Amino acid sequence: MKQIDRSICAVVPAAGRGSRLGLNQPKILAPLGYGRSILSVLCRKLLVVADHVNLIVSPDGYDPISEVVEREGFDDQVTLSIQPEPSGMGDAIFRGYPVWSRARSALIVWGDQVFVSLATLRRACALHAGDDRTVVIPVVAMSQPYVEYIFDAERLIAVKQSREGDSCSPGGYSDIGTFVLSVADLHERWESYRRSPEVGGATGEINFLPFLPYLSASRWDVRRFVIDDEREARGINTAQDLAFFQSIMSESNSLEGLGSR
Numbered sequence: 001m002k003q004i005d006r007s008i009c010a011v012v013p014a015a016g017r018g019s020r021l022g023l024n025q026p027k028i029l030a031p032l033g034y035g036r037s038i039l040s041v042l043c044r045k046l047l048v049v050a051d052h053v054n055l056i057v058s059p060d061g062y063d064p065i066s067e068v069v070e071r072e073g074f075d076d077q078v079t080l081s082i083q084p085e086p087s088g089m090g091d092a093i094f095r096g097y098p099v100w101s102r103a104r105s106a107l108i109v110w111g112d113q114v115f116v117s118l119a120t121l122r123r124a125c126a127l128h129a130g131d132d133r134t135v136v137i138p139v140v141a142m143s144q145p146y147v148e149y150i151f152d153a154e155r156l157i158a159v160k161q162s163r164e165g166d167s168c169s170p171g172g173y174s175d176i177g178t179f180v181l182s183v184a185d186l187h188e189r190w191e192s193y194r195r196s197p198e199v200g201g202a203t204g205e206i207n208f209l210p211f212l213p214y215l216s217a218s219r220w221d222v223r224r225f226v227i228d229d230e231r232e233a234r235g236i237n238t239a240q241d242l243a244f245f246q247s248i249m250s251e252s253n254s255l256e257g258l259g260s261r
Contacts, residue, residue: 014111
């Protein structure tokens with residue numbers, strides 16, 4: 001297993017199979033037009049701010065994603081790790097621990113957050129600054145948030161999730177599927193969290209997002225900043241989402257058209 005001894009390693013959970021998009025291939029290979037896929041757009045943006053990208057893939061997705069990584073010329077900058085079963089984002093992220101454990105910071109971006117901007121990525125990494133025991137979360141006020149972050153002053157005390165049956169408040173702050181976390185002590189905190197996790201009431205999964213208030217309660221510094229564009233929070237979860245981003249790509253025919261300002 002290749003290990004990365006650098007400053008920032010981007011970690012991208014990308015084990016989605018693309019079935020909800022009507023695709024017979026991993027979601028991250030979904031075409032956006034002009035020969036670009038989610039993978040190619042996302043990796044190019046992440047490699048502006050990160051030294052390396054670790055993609056977490058399913059066993060079935062390993063070979064086709066490897067082929068695209070090689071064809072795109074990412075061989076030296078992108079490593080694949082396997083999540084054997086789809087048991088949650090937290091499990092996916094830590095499947096890559098042998099790769100990103102020697103980085104100072106982990107820049108975690110969901111594998112369908114194609115519209116997260118370079119400006120946001122740069123600001124998040126700069127705000128983290130490689131500090132110990134620190135989490136950075138870009139947030140955006142949403143008219144109908146799918147996830148809602150609850151703060152008490154500077155402490156993150158809860159994360160509500162619609163997928164787990166929680167009721168989120170209109171105008172509440174949601175994430176954009178992007179987080180920067182210190183690597184030192186992170187694995188130990190995760191193992192401690194897993195021993196008494198907050199199990200999702202609807203999914204039964206050990207979710208990653210409640211791990212963030214757990215870190216805050218463990219005296220980690222949680223830093224947030226607010227962005228203005230709700231589109232940065234929009235992932236590609238449906239065929240309609242995919243068509244939306246394909247239309248943006250068609251209009252701009254450029255990386256800038258997909259949140260790269």
